[in-house]
Amino acid sequence: MERVLYEVKRVVVGQDHFLERVLVAILAGGHLLVEGVPGLAKTLTVKTLARTIQGSFKRIQFTPDLVPADLIGTRIYNQKTSEFTTSLGPVFSNLILADEINRAPAKVQSALLEVMQECQVTIAGETHMVPNPFLVMATQNPIETEGTYPLPEAQVDRFMMKVLVQYPSEEEEFVIVNRVTGPAPDIAAVTTTEQLAHLQQQCRECYVDPSLVHYAVRLVAATRNPDRYNVPNLAHYLTCGASPRASIHLIEGARALALLRGRNHVRPEDVSDLVPDVLRHRLSLSYEALADAITPDHIIHRIMKHIPAPERMLETHVRVDASA
Structure with a gap:
């Protein structure tokens, strides 16, 4: 896990508290609610972490017109075979970034409940398990509240932690500008999802x-x-x-x-x-x-x-x- 953190910090500058909490959530099998203004490397952190553990990553932008099928998947009719096939949604990934989760209506927010608690999705009576390990990191913007929907108490309680992400210091922002405007670092795959599952068991x-x-x-x-x-x-x-x-x-x-x-x-x-x-x-x-x-x-x-x-x-x- 130290090597994983080292690889992530090659890309993400500062945010030590936030990065430590992300690793804690992964090891403990919990989910993370992150509150911070845009541009603080929340997406970059999860995307880089997925590359270090050789896992899958999906980013879901929550908007008012989103429907539950866009999240978990739906049944599609195939005219050639005259059969229905299941098209799984983006929640079937190891790391999920639910960006600005409070911008989606309550019906979409509640669609995450079964996935976060049971690690499974039910579509047309069929149960589909999400991959292991599974982490949902949801973000919300604290300064722009117009057109947002408050998260239901039942869903908020399913998040293991709520982390407040602050602005970087002047020195950290100087390093950020140099890294972003320079050549992109080559992120190495440190571990696998199987080894991470073993670490989760060792944690317990x-x-x-x-x-x-x-x-x-x-x-x-x-x-x-x-x-x-x-x-x-x-x-x-x-x-x-x-x-x-x-x-x-x-x-x-x-x-x-x-x-x-x-x-x-x-x-x-x-x-x-x-x-x-x-x-x-x-x-x-x-x-x-x-x-x-x-x-x-x-x-x-x-x-x-x-x-x-x-x-x-x-x-x-x-x-x-x-x-x-």
Whole structure:
């Protein structure tokens, strides 16, 4: 995975946080929701990543006139054979970039639900499995909201993380201009989809201490009932907290992050590093929060201050890490 990241960074400048979260999502088998203005290498990242793992890549531009058949496929009548054949849609790829997903109507957005959760599509009663590994990275533009449709809560909850992509620094933008205007780098194929599936299985074998699972559960439960966890003046800012899927994604993401960092066990910082990305899109804010300019990240940071991470881990794993 370090070699995969190295190849991607030969093309993409900066965006270390974003690139790390993309690899975490792939290893953990989750999906990614990315929010950022145009021109921040979101498409380039997924396209380059597909080349490094020798997987297939499709980009779907979501527009108001899109229909579900454009996404998952449809049945086509063949006049020569007098039979119907199934034409599969662009979702049958390893890496899917759903560009500006909030520009499509709710019917098209909901067509992604079965694919993202079950990794399969049903067309005319027939079930078709998508390739493995399978990652959906959806983008949305935070500045141009005219003509957009809000994502349904059920679909938002199926995204493992929501990552905010920021503008590059002046030095990074200087390097970007030089790379884009110079000769294109030759991207090497580092691994295969079969090896990546093996890494996904290895990721699930990373050890997670029960205290870390309890820590993740307490963080998520505090978004539903802040007063119970002694987080003052927060309940009136929340109309709905995170679902149990957030706790699951926290632990699965922490395992992937630990594997990326060269360990076979999870540390508290692996969980705490992922908390804002896993929770920010799962919190429904009240009108009071919007009036007071309170963001989900502000609420998450207040909860993390009142619920500390466990300090003492199992001594055996501390010794193993120290000897390594």
